[in-house]
Amino acid sequence: HAKKSGRNRYDWFEPKMERELRLRADLENGILAGIARGEFVPFYEQQVDVETGELTGFEMLARWQSPRLGLVTPDRFIPVAEELGVIAELSESVISQALRDARDWDPRLTLAVNISPVQMRDPWFAQRLLKFLAEARFPAERLEIEITEMCLNENIGLVRSMVTSLKNQGVKISLDDFGVGYATLAQLRALPFDRIKIDRQFIGRLSRAEDTANVISTIASIGQGMNLPVTAEGIETESLRDSLRRIGTFKGQGYFYGKPETAEQVRNRLKSEARLAADTAANDTPAS
């Protein structure tokens, strides 16, 4: 008699499991349709020199502009896209857009992109990335790829050969989310990394847990010893920024500096900063 009471009534009695399956199927269909319709777009988060505050580049973070769900963050769609086998397609479409956006920025600014372990299992990944770079006429030296220790688990030989061919063209490689997993010194040596990124959960603990400063300072000296610059992510406050300045030399990113923005917002930001710099230069010129 549930059916007789109308659709809402029926939904109410629908078993939890069935409802979850239906939501999951909706999400999967939405993602597949979203890829076809170009709903996945790059957002950009500023990366700065913590000491000087100078902007050094941006990390691209994918967003899904879903007509039904609004702006969706990657934790919700990346794992599903991986399971559906469409992560490469999704990722490559946002990376291609990002390369074209970043080409118009100041040439000193770098672009960092995140690569899923699933993508690193594909032996043609490196070749395709190099092809995208060429098509976008974007200099390989300005591109950094961020991978996590998950990429080091399986088929390290394949990962190493792809990383080598990317590095031979000038692409940099960062170890993302360092400090939360099981990454060890041995893993830092497993690939020729150019940078370590300390995970944001870890940076957040700086203000709460005493020993965190010691750990971060240890990572900073490991980085120094291995000639690996270190980025701290998730810097949300001025006081975290100040703590990091006391500990060592870092690049940084986080809401204190800026939240992820659209390509257009970045373009406007860079334009107004350039204008500001020009004005300052003009004012500094001694009057004749």
Ligand code: C2E
């Ligand atoms: P991630 O690479 O470690 O990126 C940092 C995440 O922390 C981003 O979340 C960013 O928005 C967030 N974040 C940065 N600063 C702060 C802060 O100060 N406070 C707080 N609360 N959060 C901050 P987002 O954009 O949701 O991305 C989550 C993860 O999804 C990324 O972690 C990355 O692993 C993955 N991801 C993002 N875009 C892509 C992509 O295009 N491809 C792949 N494979 N993974 C992606």
Ligand code: MG
């Ligand atoms: Mg990252």
Ligand code: MG
């Ligand atoms: Mg990270």
Ligand code: MG
């Ligand atoms: Mg992360």
